[in-house]
Amino acid sequence: MTIKSYMTGFGLSLLLTLAAFSLIATRSLSTELTFAALVALALAQLVVQLVYFLHLGREKTSWNLTALIFSVFVVVVLVGGSIWIMSHLEYRAHSAKDIIESEALTPLMHGD
């Protein structure tokens, strides 16, 4: 825990932040590339702040790090799983909508 650690962390975070914002401000990359770059920059800044501000990974055995890794696992399952399930449901609902609105079922919809 030194002032150098905090300054390095601050400097790197600043660079990563400005890089991310400039990608959107200048639109210099394609949408897919920008998305990937933004995710990478966010994860990089996460690691920078964990190491330089929160001092993780400096000791050989760190219970803090262990707890973090477990929490990250929970987060990945929670967020990833939710997105996976909900987008699948949306796909199913969308497909159902297509079928209902197609010629096959339209006569039944008018309740004559």
Next chain:
Amino acid sequence: MKEKTNDKNIFGFWLYLMSDCVLFASLFAVFAVLRGATFGGPSVVDIFDLPFILGETLILLTSSFTVGLALLAARRRRKTLTLTALTLTLVLGLAFLGMELGEFYGLLIAGEGPAHSAFLSSFFTLVGTHGLHVFFGALWMTVLTVYIVRRGLLESSVRRLTMLSLFWHFLDVVWIFIFTFVYLIGAL
């Protein structure tokens, strides 16, 4: 150093932060699912003001740096330096909160409050919960600063400042994901 005996308290606080992490994860998950449900109203593109969000981000990042400096000063028992860094952190934190409240207010008076679409609900909840955490952090910081002014840098104050700095750093980490996934990627 006496700090070793406080390790359990600080680890316990870290575990609390991990649970807070899961809370934010669930709010992020909801936002991810509902971000397209704009109900004819505004989407992220319509509410995103890049310089404004950049400003908020830089303010919060700097405050995360200054709280680190405060902790360093406290560990070296340099009271005036600690108080200066803490006050600076607090001012930056309040500036961030002011900006965020301004953003929310602008949306509310434009009729684009949290009740108007699923996207807006999830946006206000996620960003608002983060802001609420910053508010309580600022409150904690105010109380701790007054305590240090009146009682000096006791060992208990250094322990509490350690936990507060962990809390504050954590909030900046969450903000990384908010500005990336809510604002920047929303504007893609």
